[in-house]
Amino acid sequence: MTSTQKSPIKTRLSRSIGLSALILAVSGGVAFAQAVVVHGNRRVDAETIRSYAVGRENPQEIRESLLSTGLFSSVQVSRRGPQIVVSVQEQNSTVNRVAFEGNRRVKSEQLSSIVQSKAGGPLSQELINADVERLREAYRRAGYGLSSVSGRIAPLPNGRQDIVFTINESGKTGIKSINFSGNEVYSAGRLRGLMTSTESNFLSWIKTSDVYDPDRINSDLDLIRRFYLKNGYADFQIVNNAARFDETAGGWVIDVQVEEGPQYKVGNVAVDSALRDVDGAGLQRYVATSAGDTYNAEAVEKSLVALTTEVARRGHAFAQVRPRGDRDASGRLIGITYVVDEGPRVYVERINVRGNTRTRDFVVRRELDLGEGDAYNKVMIDRAERRLNNLGFFQKVRITNEPGSAPDRVVVNIDVEDKATGSFSIAGGYSTSDGIIGEVSLSEANFLGRGQFVRIAGTLGQRTQGVDFSFTEPYFLGYRVAAGIDLFSKFNDNYNTGRFESRVTGGQVRFTFPITEEFSITPRYSLYVTEIDIPNEYSRPYNDCTLPLPGITPGTDGALAPTAIYNCVTNGEATLAVKEAQGSTLTSLVGLNFNYNSLDSVQNPRNGFIAELKPEFAGVGGDSKFLRVAADARYYREIFDDVVGFLRVQGGHVQATSGNLRMVDHYFLGPTLVRGFAPSGIGPRDVLNDPTANAVGGTTYFGGTVEVQFPIWGLPRDLGLRGAVFADAGTLFNYDGGQGSAYTGCPTGSEARQYNVATGGGQYGQSNVGCIRDKNILRSSVGVSLLWQSPLGPIRFDYAYALTKDEGQWGTNPTTGITGKYGGDRLQAFRFSGGTRF
Template identity: 45%
Template sequence: MTAKLIRATFSALLVAAPAFSAGGAIPFGSFVSSAEAAVVNRIVVRGNERVDAETIRAYMMAQPGQSFSSEQLDESLKALYETGLFADVKVTQSGGALVVTVVENPLINRVAFEGNKRYKDEQLKGVVQSEANGVLTSSRVQSDVQRILELYRRGGRFQASVEAKTIQLPQNRVNLVYEVTEGPKTGVSRINFIGNQAFSDSRLRNVIETRESGLLSFLRRSDVYDPDRLSADEEKIRQYYLNRGYADFQIVSSVADLDRERNVFFITFTVDEGQKYQFGAIDVESVVPGIDPERLRRLVTAREGNTFSSRDVQDSIEAMTIDLAGSGYAFAQIRPRLDRNPETKTIGITFVIDEGPRAYVERIEIRGNSRTRDYVIRREFDIAEGDAFNRVLIDRAERRLKNLNYFKSVKISTEPGAEPDRVVVVVNIEEQPTGELSFGAGYSTADGVIGDISLTERNFLGRGYVVRVAVGGGESARTYEFGFTDPYFLGRRISAGFNVFRREYEDNDYRSYNFDSTGGGLTFGFPITEEFTVQLGYQIESQDINVPDYDYSTDISDGTFDCTSGVSKAVCQAEGNSLVSSVSYSLIYDSLDNRINPTDGIYAKFTQEFAGVGGDVSFMRTTAQASYYHEVLPDAGVLGLLKVQGGHIMGLGEDVRLLDAFFKGGETIRGFESSGIGPRDALTGDALGAKIYVAGTAELQFPLPGIPKEIGLRGAVFADAGTAYDTDFDSAQYQALGIFVDDSASIRSSIGASILWASPLGPLRADFAYVLTSEEYDRKQFFRIGGGTRF
């Protein structure tokens, strides 16, 4: 009976051998039936060069001296293939031996790319899994091909193709080459909206990030289809409606159709707006003992009768949550209970406070940051490992991270922890360039062509430091500046920084002296709330005025100022060296919706500077400014801007010097040169500076009719008005020295138009101004230009 069983087993092995050789897969039951079993004396390994025979035997389920079945051999083959080390595996029986014959996969000598221009080799190597000195497997190569194709598709090239080729080398090694055919960019031809009544298509196109292809498509990437960007655009549209009263708003669908013949996408958003609501009655309730709803009601930003806004609801929840956490209620949870009334079109809100689930943060995982340090991201969280988990504070941290503008995208999610009451917070980020190159250029009759260029890095060394280097000048002026700021000084939410500068101005037709200034300063910033900040500063500056061909030492000895012809005696009186040492503080309020391209909100700043902390000069200088942005006609893209500013300086026990006064002109009231308004020497025309200035601006920005939006051109009309007046040189004391002043508090005003271009190099602006009211001694300028760029 035993001899018959052995002969039957040998026969089954001989029949199964061809199946092993055909691709290495063994059909179940082809070796021996599950009801039968065989015994082998030894396992022989053949064909291996790099892999040790004992390693291969370890993957075999059958062992010498033990019975084995077809199921065991199937599992053995699968285990060997899953190692990725072998291109082929065959199992046969020779006598009492089980023979395992393998064909090893080659080793990769080098991974190369050909035909790629859009992405560098280093970028593609970061995508593929195959690498030098690794094992070549067909499955991994095919996966790499798909990864490269996905990269190109996300970059808007849907006609790209990739072919993997190998070049055989000695000793079973190969060079792996991915041949890339990039193809043309697949742009977005049209973005359509269906179902929108409250806002026009053009208005909603401005809300989203995706753009339609146009004349400047070769310079930007937002006009290609990206599924992640489309999802982000859906959220932008949703928030836009929810913040403007449309509480029932829904996006029914967002579809991207590819026209392969034209190689373009057509994107269509179908929306259901619902009706517009206002806030109804607002209340706060608490089921947690010890919490006073009346105290929390003061923190609610939503107001009855105002247009419903999900942002106001979220801000109210956040403010109350932070207050409760600081009062010892770490697990308190606030839920808004909405009471819709379609007839009155109001939504009443009751903020219900109850005890939330007791969950703790097990750890915070950060993924995707190759440059930014972990601690730079972690410090934006108000919670840490071991703290009570709070969804509101997580959302707040996500908003803070986005506002840093370090990252292209930020997504914070949660995963279950090791225990039921533990939560893992996962931060997924995608980094983006944080450098900024800005420049400005203009022309004035005083300095001719003038310009400046600055280089700013907002995330220096990935540590969140801000570093700025600036150089400027013209035919008779040169400026140099370096600044450094740590936004989290000593690990706290306090900014600290320093700057050093050097400024050199030579005499010209409208400035009759040379002026050099060298100095530096320290600044500290303390955020009080999300919108309100206090800044403290100290500055020391060495100043030197030199009048050509004028001997200051002779005049100072006898109290006279016999200046060079054409030079104001006030300038001569200011000649010499002086040291100014001052401290200052600023109060800043910032509620802008976007700090780069604001469309709504207020920015206001109040500053006082006190000189006399050592040094040679004593004064108190006060300045203030406020800007208000508001969409006048949202559907038409018309943006309104109102701006007011002013300043005053007074000497502390001494007159205000020429160098400390306010020199105002076209940067304040367009249509005038720099230092074009304010007190002047009546004999020489030299600007003497003002002790007081006030100014206001009203501006409307709008799309230019007939100009394709993708070009990025917009127009603006403006009206500026203000004055700069008062000087200590207008007194009998200085008249006795021969100093006579033209000074008037009359309002200077201008109107004009501007062209704004969101160019590929950054925002550019050209202003054309016509002066309405002025004084005869004012200096006018019709045209100004300036701009900036990011990289």
């Protein structure tokens, strides 16, 4: 139909305006479109033009809609009685290409996907103007909000024209401030600390978290909402949030208004089951909420999952569990009743995974506890969404559903957006135990899009070197079991602690079975070789006299007379326990880890409990024969706003299952047990030939820590600096490397016991005994710390003052006649460690 032809409907319209109104009301958009008269079109179909008028009665709206297509250079819209007359002038020129100049921070390929002007398309100045605004918005979102953008048309001889967008990029314009109002319980700083978005500061040159991203802001607001609901504020709501670009301030300003409401505690808790063969009282033990607890929305969610899983296990696949809250505003109590009843029989017809460009579909699907054909359950869907978010593979995760092909069918849509999961890092620093140290590591948390974790790293330090490789398959053989392998080789120069060098090379195979969300069991098998070498150099003469050094080893030349006073155990050499351990020791070990973790955050815990119990048995082949058990438990509690208390207890015991325990299988402890003491500075040591250096280890240790961590006033929180004060106490004792005997031959007054630690007499007067000072003395210290979550990893500075220690005891060596203090602990007030460590 041309623009000049009249349809039968138009003829009837001219006869009766009242009838026209009736037909338009009944026929809707079709009748309206047929009442639009089009003039001036040559290439664009009239019906296409009319389609832009459907649903619009305002001539200006129709005009703007048509101009936005870029097909017309001008559009005039007028009303003629019941008709709308559209006069258009089509574009005569087409776009040859779209070019960008001046852009360095954002690639041209990315900008091309943003603009609507395309090569081969129509040329439209209004479309160019709209593209300019799109590019400005893109630069604002990328954090360069003061960038200017202009567009121009560059004519070409063939009648076609280029569109050139010129961009003058500004410096980074991030989030200048995040403001909260209405909050009284938690400070604005505390709420900002929950967000992944941060304010711009002097660290902005190395961070991107201060770039305004509306999706990230929405995610941050959800974190704040969940934080309040977890801490009892069931009425909490975000009243308003707004983001505005302040050109004067040079960045974005985020304003968030909240309404906290009162804090509630849990009142009565009950399970009400409408299922005939399921008793509500019998389900009570699956509930994670208890009367008197602070109301916690996360505990309610865990209860829903536990109850739904148990009821389904009993054969009720369609059962629904929903919480009913009975709120007592005056008493600030919420009684919770978990209602269990039969839900509608709805099946999952299809599960669609969309948006994943790298992650395989099966990696997403396996996080669901239901599949296609199973009963649909909203609780399980919500649980899967939380699991997918916790993987760390996606920028965003959204699960929705839509009706299926039948009333009892539903289609589940999982929309995800992949993000980078690999990392390459180069770290360096200084450790008081390992000296100057550097590390290069390459890791991938979603290897080949299969959800596997791979890491390879190497360290090179002043007193340590090593390589490490780890691989973890989180779903072994299709089950929710994490299987992994670790390979390692690490060299340590123990000059300061035992006059020897060591290298440990081996590997480990492990399987982790999740029992609950918090509890898991990890059986493992380790096989490694420990090589002990005693240097025989002029700078470090700690040989066992089998390789005498002229001028160093007593009795080898005229420089040192071969008298009893100068024998091989009196010139500061390695202890006989070390000499006995020289060479290679193969350890074949099976172990079992019991892990419990209820921390609110692994990186920066504020509340929760984490514990580990590690029984181990060595003796499945190999040289080492021992049974070892170690335990470590930590409890975190936020005392005040952003002030965290921390308690830790740890302990362990190892004993030989055959013969004596090898020295390399003892515990060697220091600042990891009690700060203020040097590495291997606590516990038994051989005082016969070196009063302080030769630590020989112990079989039993225990210790405890009390610490309070707090923010440092005046520093931005995203700097990652916090302070702490602490008190440590602990001890290590009971050397089991040989048969103890009388004090004969040990320094008098040193309280050292003589041990037969070698199998026979040595050369050049070497004895086959050692004098081990082994005192069960409680060591303790107090101190202050500076904690820094640096870009290279967590770094910690500790300064500790020892309150109690083994002072050692004055004595005289009967062989040398030298009087001194023997066997005291070695102190180290300052300790610094950091970076990614093996």
